[in-house]
Amino acid sequence: MLHHIPVLLTEVLTIWHAKKGGFYIDGTLGLGGHSEALLKKDPEAQVLGIDWDPQSIEIAKERLKKFGSRVFFAQGNFKNIKKIMENLKLPKTDGLLFDLGISSLQLENGMRGFSFQKNGPLDMRMDPSLDQTAEDLIQNLSIEELEQIIKNYGEEKKAKIIAREIKNHALKTRLDTLKLSQIILKIVQPFKSKGVSLHPATRTFQALRIATNNELENLKFILGETPDLLQSGAHSVWISFHSLEDRIIKNAIRDWAQGCICPKDFPQCVCQKHKEFINLTRKAIVAGEKEVLQNPRSRSAKLRAVEKI
Ligand SMILES: C[S@@+](CC[C@H](N)C(=O)[O-])C[C@H]1O[C@@H](n2cnc3c(N)ncnc32)[C@H](O)[C@@H]1O
Known part of the structure; x- marks a missing residue:
């Protein structure tokens, strides 16, 4: 089976897992590495795994079938999480994870067109039906x-x-x-x-x-929906691999974690803005030297996370 080493696994498990026995969403299931670790760590947790790539979903289904009815799968763009949750009649989540970008499965298959080192058509679609x-x-x-x-x-x-x-x-x-x-x-x-x-x-x-793949638009859209998807006390975690994504995430977090934005000399608040989230990562978490040596892909990973108030 193709291997994709989940990045920042220890950090993801600590932060994503906000509540024992909770309901979690993995918005970028890939080959299911992060989800498998969470389901093993917490034998009562449930996970909804979403991926745009039908082949990834099939591989993850096989890998995670040992967890039986604790896992739900949906193939689709994470932009549509709200609709997916409504269709499956799922409650708001205790933890949301986005490990952005592509997986080794996609990169290493020349026919998908993501790699400049393998010959293949210039495809690059995460979902071949695009x-x-x-x-x-x-x-x-x-x-x-x-x-x-x-x-x-x-x-x-x-x-x-x-x-x-x-x-x-x-x-x-x-x-x-x-x-x-x-x-x-x-x-x-x-x-x-x-x-x-x-x-x-x-x-x-x-x-x-x-x-x-309209990646930045997808990210901006789901950041806009994030407050509605989370229970109070839930955590949301993002791992990004380039500065454009990281900047978008950082700005969204700054906005959420800020309360009233009225000028200091206003006698009372007129903006009605409330602090919605606690920023759990003042500085982005990055991979240590040992992880980068074992998994070079982790060298550009940045993890940021928030807690819903
Ligand atoms: C880095 S991989 C995730 C790896 C996974 N965490 C693991 O441990 O195996 C990113 C995955 O996100 C998926 N993806 C990227 N954009 C997506 C989107 N807008 N909606 C759903 N899945 C998306 C890709 O198809 C890919 O499988």
Whole structure:
């Protein structure tokens, strides 16, 4: 079976598990690593596992079947958690987890198109029933639109020239992952992040994946719904892998954890804003050296969490 090592597992178990025997939601079930650990830790806990990727759900179902009726599964975008909970007649949750991004299952299968090291179609859809692949996106965007995506979602300085070259090639031939990666190799030098050498195509692939799956919009949407999904005392935990996601989460937490925002010299509050959450992580929790050595993917993980008042 394919292996995906759950990141920050000890920290997730401590924070996500807010109440013994509670009802938990894993919004990004993946291969079920975090959920399995929680179900083992607390023999009375129940988990609803959601994933957009039908193949991940099938693998997680097999892995978690030993927990019987303590686990519920739903294939779909976590944007739709409210509807999923209504359909399954589930109560508000005691703990919500989002371990964002893609799993090893998705990355290591060349046919899914996420990897610049494996040949395959330029697909990148988390849910293969989505209308538009990354290649369709490239075909449908203008050079300027593609440049904005690579610049904003990939934080890539050479976005302009990359976008131009990609569109030039896309006019003449079909693009696959290796062709795209070769185009970028001619433009971008290898670079380092946190002491680790990264492939020149890392940032452009990230940008195309985010755009193909509307990842930032999904995240913003579910952050907006989060207060309604949680019981009082429940915890919500997010693990993100790039600064764009982390910034969105950090800003949402800052807003929730802040009470009245009236100017100090107002005699009484007129804004009616109440503090809804306690921020459980003033600074994001990151993986220690040992974990990064065992699981290089954890090097860019940032965990933030809140408690609903
Ligand atoms: C990093 S993996 C999760 C790994 C999991 N925690 C484990 O231990 O196996 C992220 C998962 O989130 C899923 N995902 C990403 N965006 C999603 C969305 N909007 N809705 C539902 N699932 C999503 C991906 O399909 C992927 O399986």
